[in-house]
Amino acid sequence: MKAAIRHLMRNRRRSILTLCAVLIPIYFLILMFGFTNSVIQDMFESATRFDTGHMQIRAVEPPGSGSALPLINDPSDALDILAEMEAIEWFTVRLDLPALASVDDRTRTVFLRGVVPEEIDPVSNMADRMVEGDFLSSERDGVIVGEELADLLELGVGDDMVLLSAHPDASLGAIRAPIVGIFNAHEAAIGRMIVYSNLGTARRLARSETAATAIVLRLNGVRGSQDTHVMEATADALRAQLPDSYVVQGWLELLPILSGYLDVLVPMLVIMAVVFFGLGALVVVNTLYLSVMERTREIGLILSLGSSRIRVMGMILAEAGLITAAGAFYGVVLGIGIILIIEAFGGIPLWGQMAAYMREMGITPVLHMSITAWQVLLSAGAMSIVAMMAAWFPAWKASRLEPMEAMRHVE
Amino acid sequence: MTRTVLLVLLFTSLISGVALAQDASPSAQEILDRVNETWQGDSFHGIIGLDIILSGQTKSHKLEVWTLGEELALIRILEPEIDLNSGYLQLGDELWFYSPDVGSIKLPSIALGDAVFGAGPSLEDLSRGTLSDDYDVAAENTETGFFLTLIPHPDAPVVYGKLEIWVTSDFVMERLQYFDQRGEKLQTAVFSDVIVVGDRKFATTIVIEDAFGDRTIQRIEAPQFDLVLDAMFFRLETFEAWGEGS
Numbered sequence: 169m170k171a172a173i174r175h176l177m178r179n180r181r182r183s184i185l186t187l188c189a190v191l192i193p194i195y196f197l198i199l200m201f202g203f204t205n206s207v208i209q210d211m212f213e214s215a216t217r218f219d220t221g222h223m224q225i226r227a228v229e230p231p232g233s234g235s236a237l238p239l240i241n242d243p244s245d246a247l248d249i250l251a252e253m254e255a256i257e258w259f260t261v262r263l264d265l266p267a268l269a270s271v272d273d274r275t276r277t278v279f280l281r282g283v284v285p286e287e288i289d290p291v292s293n294m295a296d297r298m299v300e301g302d303f304l305s306s307e308r309d310g311v312i313v314g315e316e317l318a319d320l321l322e323l324g325v326g327d328d329m330v331l332l333s334a335h336p337d338a339s340l341g342a343i344r345a346p347i348v349g350i351f352n353a354h355e356a357a358i359g360r361m362i363v364y365s366n367l368g369t370a371r372r373l374a375r376s377e378t379a380a381t382a383i384v385l386r387l388n389g390v391r392g393s394q395d396t397h398v399m400e401a402t403a404d405a406l407r408a409q410l411p412d413s414y415v416v417q418g419w420l421e422l423l424p425i426l427s428g429y430l431d432v433l434v435p436m437l438v439i440m441a442v443v444f445f446g447l448g449a450l451v452v453v454n455t456l457y458l459s460v461m462e463r464t465r466e467i468g469l470i471l472s473l474g475s476s477r478i479r480v481m482g483m484i485l486a487e488a489g490l491i492t493a494a495g496a497f498y499g500v501v502l503g504i505g506i507i508l509i510i511e512a513f514g515g516i517p518l519w520g521q522m523a524a525y526m527r528e529m530g531i532t533p534v535l536h537m538s539i540t541a542w543q544v545l546l547s548a549g550a551m552s553i554v555a556m557m558a559a560w561f562p563a564w565k566a567s568r569l570e571p572m573e574a575m576r577h578v579e
Numbered sequence: 580m581t582r583t584v585l586l587v588l589l590f591t592s593l594i595s596g597v598a599l600a601q602d603a604s605p606s607a608q609e610i611l612d613r614v615n616e617t618w619q620g621d622s623f624h625g626i627i628g629l630d631i632i633l634s635g636q637t638k639s640h641k642l643e644v645w646t647l648g649e650e651l652a653l654i655r656i657l658e659p660e661i662d663l664n665s666g667y668l669q670l671g672d673e674l675w676f677y678s679p680d681v682g683s684i685k686l687p688s689i690a691l692g693d694a695v696f697g698a699g700p701s702l703e704d705l706s707r708g709t710l711s712d713d714y715d716v717a718a719e720n721t722e723t724g725f726f727l728t729l730i731p732h733p734d735a736p737v738v739y740g741k742l743e744i745w746v747t748s749d750f751v752m753e754r755l756q757y758f759d760q761r762g763e764k765l766q767t768a769v770f771s772d773v774i775v776v777g778d779r780k781f782a783t784t785i786v787i788e789d790a791f792g793d794r795t796i797q798r799i800e801a802p803q804f805d806l807v808l809d810a811m812f813f814r815l816e817t818f819e820a821w822g823e824g825s
Binding site for chain 2: 230268270273274275277330332334336337339340342343344375
């Protein structure tokens with residue numbers, strides 16, 4: 169070990185280069201994990217607070233029912249079951265109807281989302297997103313629209329909107345409702361497509377006093393997408409209790425596009441990690457091999473003095489181990505340090521096209537970072553293993569040197 | 580000489596017979612035009628009873644329909660009571676919905692293809708839209724009439740990939756099968772209860788069944804063809820007048 173430390177100190181520049189070859193991939197991988205975690209968490213929060221909940225109970229969809237969700241004529245039996253379940257933190261009834269929204273001669277295809285305003289606001293903070301007018305109230309008829317739809321239909325607070333719906337289960341329905349507010353949607357598509365009303369207004373359009381299309385649930389003990397097992401266990405418990413006319417769908421099942429994004433993220437991370445680790449390994453091989461070549465005569469002397477080949481190999485691997493450990497330590501410190509600094513400043517706000525793209529995907533256009541201990545261990549551990557595997561070749565070459573030939577070696 | 584004259588006469592009559600036979604066998608496009616003519620007329624008025632059977636539940640509606648040419652159509656809802664005097668107005672490419680409660684809404688023309696009541700026939704079906712404009716047609720003779728295959732033009736704005744129509748020898752539709760762009764059958768319409776209206780035969784019952792077993796039964800009462808209709812009848816004020824009268 170002493171010899172290994174001495175050799176590392178002898179050529180500091182090369183040692184620092186090897187250290188960086190280990191440090192930089194770990195550092196970048198921690199940052200990438202940090203960014204990806206943040207994006208996934210942001211998607212999860214946006215989706216589950218504003219749209220899907222952690223899961224939903226819906227009516228079984230008959231084949232060929234098109235874009236309209238099947239109506240639950242009276243969800244009270246399912247609500248009774250939910251009220252008894254401790255795993256459920258929160259639930260609310262929702263009625264989504266495909267509709268044509270018309271103001272004067274301008275018409276757009278929308279979804280009317282009937283909600284209980286007093287129930288959804290504490291979860292989604294929808295009232296804080298109002299940019300004009302007021303949030304909904306169960307006591308007052310009216311709708312709120314996104315800024316995007318307001319622009320498309322050239323409408324403002326106080327205008328009347330006519331909604332026409334033809335749900336297969338509810339037949340034709342048409343209502344006129346005042347626009348009481350305009351909100352800033354977390355996702356542009358929602359701003360264009362969703363018109364919110366209180367449940368009573370939507371039920372008027374569906375011509376039913378009890379109709380719903382979904383019961384939206386949030387669960388205790390779910391902090392993010394990593395708690396899938398909690399959600400699946402609750403979904404199974406619900407399926408066992410609910411009548412066969414209901415289905416339970418998780419947030420990812422309800423948002424297949426988002427599920428697709430998440431499916432791409434993990435392979436992307438693996439590819440990036442392989443590239444980083446590969447480059448790091450090449451540098452480790454290169455610098456250690458050069459180090460062995462430079463010390464050929466010295467290694468030959470050590471071997472000729474009776475040192476075993478295993479011992480020589482161990483010496484080179486000990487050098488690699490020391491420098492890998494130092495690189496991993498500094499890589500972790502640097503990576504976590506940057507994440508802590510960024511978060512201390514509330515993230516890095518993004519701008520321009522990138523910000524617009526992220527908003528379109530339902531992600532807040534602020535670069536946040538978060539990392540788990542497991543991901544730090546994985547980054548440092550995987551790179552350390554790769555570095556030690558890369559060091560094996562120069563160590564093996566050193567151990568195979570013929571002592572006499574090595575001592576005659578001229579640089 | 581007499582023998583030569585006889586041969587010439589025989590040859591001439593043969594040629595004439597072939598020519599006459601050709602005249603008697605119409606082209607595919609002509610058959611389709613005749614089917615449309617029998618089905619649509621220059622103008623139409625009738626009461627349509629609709630039973631929409633969806634997942635075993637039946638919803639019934641009654642509509643009054645007027646059409647003038649292919650551009651003008653007015654559909655007034657008679658039943659259920661809650662929708663009385665609501666309806667749709669088609670003026671060429673423009674489409675309107677009217678309800679006594681909310682007034683008129685201009686609809687995108689794509690709504691012509693949407694089911695009026697969320698299920699069952701589309702506005703285009705109810706306003707008896709033409710079959711010929713967007714399709715290339717091929718015909719085969721059958722024992723009772725003709726079998727037509729309609730393939731849409733590549734740029735035609737239609738949802739179907741193919742239509743197959745069985746037609747009687749007097750150009751009354753017997754069966755119409757709709758296929759999607761991948762060639763899978765979407766729905767089948769069977770035409771029955773043929774009556775004679777003026778000089779045409781007309782099927783007054785149409786049963787449409789889709790691939791999932793949902794059915795729509797249309798019963799056309801008191802159909803009238805080629806009646807005199809004023810183009811000024813086809814306007815939103817007509818609905819308003821009904822509203823005031825009720």
